[in-house]
Amino acid sequence: MAPTGFLDLGPGYLDPELVPTDAIGRAYSAALARYGDTALAYGHNQGALPYRAELARHLTRTDAEPWTPAHLLTTSGTSQALDTLASALSRPEDVVLTEATTYDLALNIFRDHGLTVSAVACDAEGPDPEALERTVASVRASGRRVAFAYLIPTFHNPTARLIPTARRNDLVVAAHRQNLLIVEDDAYADLSLDGAETPPSLTALAQWDGALRLGTFSKTLAPGMRLGWLGGSPALCRQLADRGVAHSGGSPSHFTALAVAELMHDRSYVEHLQRLRPRLAHRRDALSATLRERLRPDFTVRPVRGGLFTWVELPSWLSEQEAVARASAVGVLVQPGSRFGSREPAVRLAHSAHPPSRLLSAAADLVGVWNQKG
């Protein structure tokens, strides 16, 4: 919670006004009516079939390959999936490769497992495939194992960057050559804001061989539902479903998975996305278009074609600390780029958690204080 009187542009989740609360309530009731006691029982280890079947249909419509329920494992969100992957696929002291600037909280999960994080050089299109190969080779030459590469190809948190298809292909080829597993965090894949199709997932391009994809309903429905999915080869999904935690507790978020299956089955989820995207685009415009138009030309406001964040690169005369302090002095809280590993001074602003009118006035306030040189 932000202190009173502050507008917090930190949180990357939906304003309660954008959460389809009534539809979610109806979906839980519908799941209970349809499945009765089994909705409240332990779930199938890999996850309830109706959820995985609906999800497979949704992913087949939006990705390049035909997804099936066998390619999917139910998770309680991406954070839990990353923790599971680190438990199942790594050993302490292994290395995880990441983009140099990345989702900071994933790094905490890797560190919990004793993993070391090594950054791969990136350019405007994403991680450099040659640098990826060189980094793998140098880690291995030092006698350590690379557990996997953790990448956010679609509407990256924090920079909003979208890796184009050609670069995705090159990354898949490079990873194959190095026998490197790619873990693709696709938390924002359903949030293309201008109606453009997103490129195929790395996982689909790799045809599930050496790549897996993580999805979550935290960014499109509500984070408190704690529901997501892992998309990988059927063998990997079976392997992960065969762990002690699944034998003891079944799949996570079983009842919620059945409720979301209802939302997908009656098209409520797709209709919600169709309403949500333009509303988010309106908020994005209130914030990032205002900053792009009115900040001095030595600021760079990255294009935001999807997701929840605007990334602003600062001019040499304004330090990150100073930008954050000036914003706070006018009651606006922003995240410093260094929090996400950025070596260039930058700030991240979320457009998801506040109505457009408040974002417009926050953007005007930021322009007022950031444009003052000296």
Ligand SMILES: Cc1ncc(COP(=O)(O)O)c(C=O)c1O
């Ligand atoms: C890239 C990325 N991955 C994962 C998460 C967290 O996902 P979940 O709520 O499913 O654990 C976030 C939330 O900010 C995120 O930005």
